[in-house]
Amino acid sequence: MMDQDLSQLVNKIEDAISSIIIKATTEIPNDLSDLINKSLKAEVSEIPKSQLKLILENFEYAAENKIPICQDTGVLNFFIELGSDFPLISDFKDIIKKVIQKTTETIPLRGNSVDPITNENPENNIGENYPPIYLKIKNNNDTLKITVLPKGGGAENISKLFMLNPSEGLEKLQDKVINVIKNAGGMPCPPIIIGIGIGGDASYCMKLAKEAILRPINKRHIRKDVACIEIELLEKINKLNIGTMGLGGKITCLDVHIEIAMRHPASYPVGLIIQCYAHRYASFEINKEGEVAYDT
Amino acid sequence: MIHNFTLPVTPNDLKLLNLKDIIFLNGLIITARDQAHKRIIALFKKNKLPQELKNLQGLAIYHCGPITKECKDEYVFISGGPTTSQRMDTLQNEVVDILGIKFIIGKGGMKNLNTKNSRVVYLNFTGGCGAIVKKKVTCIRSVLWRDLGLCEAIWFLEVKEFGPLIVTQLNGKSI
Numbered sequence: 001m002m003d004q005d006l007s008q009l010v011n012k013i014e015d016a017i018s019s020i021i022i023k024a025t026t027e028i029p030n031d032l033s034d035l036i037n038k039s040l041k042a043e044v045s046e047i048p049k050s051q052l053k054l055i056l057e058n059f060e061y062a063a064e065n066k067i068p069i070c071q072d073t074g075v076l077n078f079f080i081e082l083g084s085d086f087p088l089i090s091d092f093k094d095i096i097k098k099v100i101q102k103t104t105e106t107i108p109l110r111g112n113s114v115d116p117i118t119n120e121n122p123e124n125n126i127g128e129n130y131p132p133i134y135l136k137i138k139n140n141n142d143t144l145k146i147t148v149l150p151k152g153g154g155a156e157n158i159s160k161l162f163m164l165n166p167s168e169g170l171e172k173l174q175d176k177v178i179n180v181i182k183n184a185g186g187m188p189c190p191p192i193i194i195g196i197g198i199g200g201d202a203s204y205c206m207k208l209a210k211e212a213i214l215r216p217i218n219k220r221h222i223r224k225d226v227a228c229i230e231i232e233l234l235e236k237i238n239k240l241n242i243g244t245m246g247l248g249g250k251i252t253c254l255d256v257h258i259e260i261a262m263r264h265p266a267s268y269p270v271g272l273i274i275q276c277y278a279h280r281y282a283s284f285e286i287n288k289e290g291e292v293a294y295d296t
Numbered sequence: 297m298i299h300n301f302t303l304p305v306t307p308n309d310l311k312l313l314n315l316k317d318i319i320f321l322n323g324l325i326i327t328a329r330d331q332a333h334k335r336i337i338a339l340f341k342k343n344k345l346p347q348e349l350k351n352l353q354g355l356a357i358y359h360c361g362p363i364t365k366e367c368k369d370e371y372v373f374i375s376g377g378p379t380t381s382q383r384m385d386t387l388q389n390e391v392v393d394i395l396g397i398k399f400i401i402g403k404g405g406m407k408n409l410n411t412k413n414s415r416v417v418y419l420n421f422t423g424g425c426g427a428i429v430k431k432k433v434t435c436i437r438s439v440l441w442r443d444l445g446l447c448e449a450i451w452f453l454e455v456k457e458f459g460p461l462i463v464t465q466l467n468g469k470s471i
Contacts, residue, residue, distance in 0.1 A: 047316060050460050054422045062375070062427035071363045071375040071426035108374060110363045110447055119331070121445035154380045154403070154423060187380050187404040189423035245423055246404060247462060247471065278424040 001087045001288075009088055009290050010095065016284040016292050017099040017146060021076065022107055023282040023294075024148045025068045028059045031217050032254075032279050039191060039244070039251040048249030055244070055277065066107075070278050073109040074150035076100060076125065078133045079214065079283075083141030087288050091135055092146070097126045112153075134207070147283035149214060155188035155276040159209075161202055162270040169268030173198070174233055177272055181237055181253070186246020189276035191254045193217070194233070197271035200261035205271035212257035213275045221258055230256045244277075254279075300457070304354025305398050310414040313463050315471050319419060320459035324437065324452060325356040325401070329379060331448040332441060333387040340394045348440050348452070352395045356419075359384060359402030361447035363426070364436065373433040373453070375426035378403040381418075385409070392416045401461060411465050418465030432458040 001009075033056065040052040062069040078096055082089070103109060104125045111123030113130050125131065162176050177196065197208025220227035233256045243249025254277065263269065284294045301309060303323030313319075328336070339345050362376030381402030384391075388400065389410050398416055400409065403423040411417060437452040464471050 047462060050318070050462075051422050054425055054428065054460065058377075058422075058425040058428040061431065065427065065430070067427050067430060068363055068375040069427055070377055070424045071361060071429075072377075072379070073363070108363055108365050110361065111445065112447075114445070121447065123446060152424075157380065185404060186420070186423070187382060189403070245420060247420060247464065276424055 006088060009286075009288075012290045012292060013088075013092070013144070013146075013286060014095055014099050016286060016294075017096060017148075018103055019294065020146065020148045020282040020284055021099065021103045021109075022066070024150050024280045025073045025107060025109060026066050027063050027282075028069060028278065028280060032277075033059055035217060035254050036277065039254075042251055043244075043249050045249060047247045048244045048251070051244040051247060068107065068109065069280065070152060071110055072152040072154065073107075073112065074152040075112060075156070076131045077149040077151055077210070078131060079147040079149065079211075080133060080135045081138050081145040082135060083138045083143045085140065085142040085288070086144045088144070091133065093133060096131065096133065100125045100131065142288045143285050145283060145285040147214065147281060149281045152189075152276055152278070155192065155274045158184045158188045158274040159206070160272040161206060162272070163202065164268040164270060166263070166266065166268040169270070173270055174229070174236065176270065177233060178236055178240070180272060181242070182240055184274070185242060188274045189278065190242055190246060191244060191251045191277045193254050193275040193277075193279050194237070194256045195273040195275065196256065196258045198258060198260045198269070199263040200269060201264065201267065202269055204261060205269040206273065207271075208259040208261060209271035209273040212259045213273055213279070214281060215257045217255045223260075226258050226260055230258050303356060306354060307414055310398060310417055313417060313466055315463055315466050315469060317463045318459065319461045319463065320457045321356060321399070321461065322456055322458070323355075323454070325358045325455055325458070326352065327358045327360040327362060327376070327451040327453065328384075328391070329359060329361050329448050330383045330387065331444045332450050333384050333391050335441065335444070336391050336394060337387060345394070346440065348438070349395060352397060354396065354398050356399035356401055357391070357395070357397050358453070359400070362429075362451060364446060364451070371436045371439060373430055373436055376429045376433070377424055377426035378421045380404045381406045405464055405470060409465060412468045414467060417463060418470075419461035420464045421459070421461050429458070432456060
């Protein structure tokens, strides 16, 4: 590929990243607003109804005015699936940082990158080891897919890692998760989406849990035994009466997604990641000809 | 029951309230997160509380780190829903005493907030609903402690019909 073609491709990638950041901070995917509408119909009490009505009104107002749905535009997590035959092989860190810096000013986004030692906030959403980028290589493929997931602090703070005893890991798993959700009450902005990673090791199960958040709502795990745990947990959590914003109500959780990996014989790691109801994400795919397709 | 209050409120106003009541607020509210709470306490102890924070009796603290934009020497409000109140839990009672605040607006509630004898009332605003607040903020009056960052600074906001805010902690009880 000629240098000129390559720089055109980079420009297209930059524009597309900018578009998905705008989309993921100002619009809610349709399946999510449908679910909130359904929750509104399911609730009978006045308080949860008032909350869900305001949530829907807020989605609409944000999209109309192209402003962030939530002031917490989160940690922008990037998931990259790079085809091994895509003409540009890179970790895309520099491109992403450049676009983030620009969109932080134009949308605008909240400056959410704080130095953990000095507490200084450069207000540009970039900095050391930031934002997190997850890179996956797809063999025999010539496309690049990038997904952005703005992850807010309230829900993220409820995250947990359990290193369970393998002799009772599977039995204890559900109680451990339910306990966390119960204690969290309204803090993670319910109705929530739950991502769980079982197996691997400490860091790997957390990564699986985060990826689980991105699975489409209402899509069950391919393995029946895993899908059963998802359904059981969803039912049990919706009996906790935490409700929207922890103010009581029938709907506390919109979905539970579990991903699994083989584990060490001595370990039973369980990663738990919570996502708020404002589950915003957007992605695009670009081929080597520079044709871009968006989806959420 | 639905109440429409203009700030500042008096202790008598608070006697009208019950848990689960819905409130709409008009007037001046100030945002403050953990860093601002810490600084209020530290400066008060040194007797160096800034003038801007000395006449806030009967007003409301809003747990919020808004998105704002600087346009021609003034700030425009973009989006600002509530943040998790629990982070301010260990600092809140002291700040309520220092400032004479009557409402705390946030999300998720607070374990250690002392609401006895109508000292202060906790109001829950819907988390994630940042955009809609733009409609309720009529102007940004000023900003204090910009050095804490846009998110942690104290924003003095003029609001109109800010709500629905749900009374969730009142007179030592919570829902």
